[in-house]
Amino acid sequence: MNKLYYALSPQYIARQTLLRNNLNSKVKIFDYLIDKGYTYLDEGRHRVCFLSPNKNWVVKLARDFSGACANASERYAYSKKESRNILARCKLLNSDILVMEYVEYIEYSELPSWAGNIDCYQVGRNRKGEIVAYDYGG
Ligand SMILES: Nc1ncnc2c1ncn2[C@@H]1O[C@H](COP(=O)(O)OP(=O)(O)O)[C@@H](O)[C@H]1O
Numbered sequence: 160m161n162k163l164y165y166a167l168s169p170q171y172i173a174r175q176t177l178l179r180n181n182l183n184s185k186v187k188i189f190d191y192l193i194d195k196g197y198t199y200l201d202e203g204r205h206r207v208c209f210l211s212p213n214k215n216w217v218v219k220l221a222r223d224f225s226g227a228c229a230n231a232s233e234r235y236a237y238s239k240k241e242s243r244n245i246l247a248r249c250k251l252l253n254s255d256i257l258v259m260e261y262v263e264y265i266e267y268s269e270l271p272s273w274a275g276n277i278d279c280y281q282v283g284r285n286r287k288g289e290i291v292a293y294d295y296g297g
């Protein structure tokens with residue numbers, strides 16, 4: 160990739176942020192995932208997300224303690240059978256790393272009524288066509 164373009168890319172900025180905050184073990188995970196063909200997807204306040212090479216899975220890497228809490232509470236919420244049908248499938252590898260099914264963006268007009276209960280309407284469509292929440296750790 161062109162060096163200047165890389166320097167301005169969100170991936171580069173995310174990596175620099177981890178470095179600046181001295182999160183060296185997380186920089187290692189970041190580099191490992193990129194090396195394995197994962198691509199940088201996006202990030203929020205608490206987690207940096209990567210897409211698996213087959214585009215089915217998202218790896219959510221906690222930036223800080225709040226990220227680890229969000230990971231744990233997402234996994235806990237998913238473990239409860241009652242709400243599982245509106246939550247993206249996930250499993251915890253360790254407190255810093257949550258693996259979640261990938262969901263696609265949906266139009267505002269497609270949002271179900273319950274989406275108003277999810278912070279910032281963070282819902283999308285999974286591979287089965289179901290509409291599920293992907294950021295429900297709050
Ligand atoms: N399962 C997912 N499928 C698709 N994109 C996702 C998924 N999980 C997270 N993302 C993307 O990564 C961004 C950050 O993840 P999010 O769960 O919102 O983290 P945070 O808790 O830091 O806000 C999201 O805004 C979204 O763009």
Ligand SMILES: [Mg+2]
Binds near residue numbers: 203204281294
């Ligand atoms: Mg979010």
